[in-house]
Amino acid sequence: MNKMQExxxxxxxSCKTSIFSSLTPDELEQINQGRYTVNYKPGEILFKQGTPSPHFVCLTKGLAKLYIEGYGKNLILALVKPVDYIFGPGTYVDNRHYYSAAAVDETTACLVDVNIFKKLIRQNPDFAEEFIQRLSRQAIFNFDQVISLTQKQMPGRIADVLFYLREKIYGKNPFEISISRQDLADxxxxxxxxxIRILKELxxxxILKVTGNTVEILNEKQLRQISQTG
Amino acid sequence: MNKMQExxxxxxxSCKTSIFSSLTPDELEQINQGRYTVNYKPGEILFKQGTPSPHFVCLTKGLAKLYIEGYGKNLILALVKPVDYIFGPGTYVDNRHYYSAAAVDETTACLVDVNIFKKLIRQNPDFAEEFIQRLSRQAIFNFDQVISLTQKQMPGRIADVLFYLREKIYGKNPFEISISRQDLADxxxxxxxxxIRILKELxxxxILKVTGNTVEILNEKQLRQISQTG
DNA sequence: ACATTCCATTGATCTATCTCAATAATGTGA
DNA sequence: TCACATTATTGAGATAGATCAATGGAATGT
Structure with missing residues (x-):
């Protein structure tokens, strides 16, 4: 099971460098107080859709997936890597999670009491603004995703996911995907x-070089074209 | 064209009753200062995806649709009726609209300078919190929509839209839809x-009584069933 | 090393949904 | 009131993508 650790x-x-940059040392100390660290093995669940959401999660190591459990199958909303944090929309609505999170790789996360977070939002306008920016960017990302999912055919959707993986997650070109083909589908x-079939076609x-879990985008222009064409 | 009016x-x-309830009289007066009212005829565009977003929009009369212009076709994100306001995610990112808005019925809207809004967010924590709640609820709504769109078959999706129209937009059971069949599809x-075909099947x-643009849900239980089944 | 389990791959079939094309109905302006 | 334009409806054919079923590979534990 997960082991807690001081x-x-x-x-x-390094979390400090992201949204927390607008916090004063004192405020950062408050975060530090109500915080604990947890390790997760690949596949382990960080939290389940529908459960209460008493803290927000800051990923310090590894990779996690955020996914909605739908009708029979899952939809992966995003992958999360360090340093990024997970803050579900339920926190300000009914304190429930609206998606699940699971570790993909060996993952370490800090859990922080959500009330401390909310308090800081109220008392530090810079922090609040930063947070709203975050929510906004996420919404924009979701828009792109919806359009890709509902208006593009399979090759276009796979192209979008490959660009996402290269640019936002692994950050280099021959990249080794730690997610499964099922995750790719989700x-x-x-x-x-x-x-699998689309990957093989590409x-x-x-356009691609696929060896096991290593993917290299060989013809970027053509893949971009496929993403556009739908 | 649109006519301005004092x-x-x-x-x-009545806008006061929604998010603005947390504003002080003085703050409300600031909103009032940087505000003007515009009328739109059915079909007229309130703003276009991609254009700058210098104000937020408060709908005081009529009905508008928010839609993303995708690859060849549109996706309607939501319908907006009084008293509700439209605040795109671009405002806190790059000051661009990420979706378009158009009047469905004869519509009146108040446009408020976005900088006043942002200033109030910074100075009034209750208002900020209220706003974050709004964004959160919207995100949750979007999640439901994505799952409906990507994991349900056509009858289930139409069922969801019909419930949405009845509960959130028209608020009564035999309801007259002012949106077109194309909008229904979008x-x-x-x-x-x-x-059209699914509507006819239902x-x-x-399950439904459809006469021109008037729709009545006759068998709620069965329609709910169809929504669930996918 | 071997068995077991899980994941990846491939092929064949089936079906939900789109597209195209034609017709009907409805609204609109002169 | 009539012509024109827009929107709604219906049918037939084409196809993207799912599902089912079988097989191959790799990882894991004993």
Whole structure:
């Protein structure tokens, strides 16, 4: 199971560089107080859709997926890597999670009491503004995703996911995907068989190089074209 | 074209009852200062996706649709009726609209300078919190919509839209839809021909009564069932 | 090393949904 | 009131994508 562990102070943590940059040392110390660190093994659930949401999660190591459990299958909303935090919309509505989160790789996360967070939002306008910016960016990302999922055909959707993985998650070009083909399918709203087939097609056309879990985008222009065409 | 008009004070406006309830009289007066009222005829555009977003919009009369212009077709994100306001995610990101808005019925809206809004967010924590709640609820709504669009078949999607129209927009059971069949299709992510066919099927099965633009849900339980089944 | 389990791959079939095309109905302006 | 334009409806054909079923590979535990 997960083991708890004492960790260093927030003040030295790389998390500080993201939204927390607008916090004063004193406020950061408050975050530090109501905080604990947890390790997760691949596949382990951080939290389940529908359960209460008493804290927000800051990922310090590893990779996690956020997914909605729908009718029979899942939709992966996003992957989360360090340093990023997970703050579901339920926190300000009914204190419930509206999606589940699970570790993909070996993952470490800090859990912080949500009330401290809310208090800081009220008392620090810079922090509040930063947070609203975050929510806004997320909403924009979701718009792009919806359009991709509802208006593009499978090759276009896979192309979008591949760009997402390269640019936002792994950040380099031959990249090794730690997510499964099923996850790839859940990211692009199709069956896993279809995701495999499309991947193979792109490989056969020389647009991708696929070796096991390593993917390289060979012909960026053409893949971009496929993303546009739908 | 649209005619500008002087209108009463925000203090007497029914808009006050929504998010603005947390504003002090003085703050409400600030909103009132940087505000003007515009009328739109059916079909007229309130703002276009991609254009700058210098104010937020408060709907005081009529009905508007918010839609993303995608690849060849539109996706309607939501319908907006009084008293509700439209605040796109671009405002806190790059000051661009990420969706378009158009009047469905004869519509009146108040446009308020977004900088006043942002200033009030910073100075009034209750208002900020209220606003974050709004964004959160919207995100949750979007989640439901994505799942409906990507994981349900056409009858389920139409069922969801019909419930949405009855509960959130028209608020009564035999309701007259002022939106077109194309809009219905854009709400449920299908072609207009398909939306018409599904509507007819539901009518033939006795679940709906459809006369022109008037729709009545006759068998709520069965329609709920269809929504669930996908 | 071997068995077991899970994940990836491939092929064949089936079906939900789109597209195209034709017709009907409704609204609109002169 | 009539012509024109827009929207709604219906049918037939084409297809993207799902599902089912079988097989191959890799990882894991004993």
């Amino acid at each position: 960790s260093e102070n927030c003040k030295n943590c 990211l692009s709203g199709m069956s896993k068989e279809s995701s 490989k056969d056309e020389g | 209108s009463e004070n925000c203090k007497n406006c 709400l449920s992510g299908m072609s207009k021909e398909s939306s 009518k033939d099965e006795g």
